[in-house]
Amino acid sequence: MTVSKAPAPVSELVIAERPRPGVVVLTLNRPEKLNALSKELLGQLLDRLVEVEADQSVGCVVLTGAGRAFAAGADISDMLARGVASYADPERLSVWKGIEAFRKPLVAAVNGYAMGGGLELALLCDIIIASDAAKFATPEIRIGSFPGDGGTQRLPRLVGQSFAMQMVLTGMTVDAALAERKGLISEVVPPEALMARALGIAGEIAAMSVAVTPFAKHAVRAAADLPLKEGLEFEHRLTVEAFDTEDRVEGLRAFAEKRKPDFNGR
Template identity: 70%
Template sequence: MPEKLVLQERPSNGILLLRLNRPDKLNALSKELLKELVDILHSAETDQGIGCVILTGNGRAFSAGADISDMLERGVDSYIDPDRLDRWRKIESFSKPIIAAVNGFALGGGLELALLCDIILASDGAKFAAPEIKIGSFPGDGGTQRLPRLVGRSFAMQMVLTGEMVDAAVAERKGLVSEVVKAEDLLSRCIELASSIASKSVAITPYAKRAVQAAYELPLAEGILEERRLTVEAFTTEDRMEGLRAFAEKRTPVFKGR
């Protein structure tokens, strides 16, 4: 049996830990790896026992980006491949919270994969870059659009036009990551954060995720309308009413995920 390209663990209740597993290739994002990742996320979507996903990489990289060998072989067809693009869309549309645990290099497509996650934590030795310009290209899987929304136009331009590495301290200062911790503490901190998220209603957290995403996808007035629509929709869930009853009765809510 070939070795799995994405390893799965359940480190604690409600948490799915996924490890990209091509360490000899710095976890380059081959079509096969993306397919395994999407298949796992598809199963996790409907598993009410999973409230939060942690995504990290084996070895010294989160991911060094696209599989260059495929680009050399197929040219632009490797980029516009419908299966590849569909897999990126499915990762983007995953409804449950995902925490990226950036344990090393997050370069090119690896950075773009991290940007699809909802929260990014980094080890103190992590490095970030959009190095595509160095090989006559530029980010093409959302990097030119998502990066400026996090770090601002000027610094995004600097990263994209120079391809230079950014260390974890700068990434935190610029808002690319929410926390930087020691390498040996990265997974334990992510598990702690994921446990807090997973203890909440798995019926409600997808609404909260979608509402926050609307903040940088829509103009303010439209975002507020979307927030209102999602709030009304969430009122139809059992967990929303259970939360209200528990507050009124001064007890801990018992969420059922529906």
């Protein structure tokens, strides 16, 4: 017998599901507003991430959007109502920093529009997989603004200064194929294959040591901020720290014994 899933309550702006062991899918659930990033939605997203980070059974998170958008950007109605306070709100900025600080691997499954703040949210993810129907843009310049939640800093690190300038200064829309060529995203897949591919990658990551993958994530992310010499020193320090985990020892033993490691997340 097929049991239909009850619709989520209106107040549930971020839906959490566990489609397979070790993987949580978080879905931005404001489709009537193209998942615009209201303060309430961002707060619920951080709440879910905090829960996941504390759950040792979860090794990876997939972030996606309901409907035809990943996220279409900031909540313009809030900007009109509160002006600069809507951006400079300390609580909103603190929530954004909390999302940025999430330690476990985060895969974005971009199903549609990733515009403005929606693109900036995707840029906080570690791997971006996109449907070939996905669209990316920093359109803020068209309303007399520019990206203010990391877009001007993270985008050039991925696509280079020239193309980032073109995106930021014109507000141009970039399709998934061009985004892949420019290095903005990892892969492009047909819409019907998007979640399967994202879950496949997340499942592979979740099968690794939950204790060690945060070290690897931290090391790779540091490459964008540190000169090579300091980056190599930072990598070395993290590697030494990782040697203290039980999973690191188990991995070495499993290799020596020619068997699959049995990681316990410690």
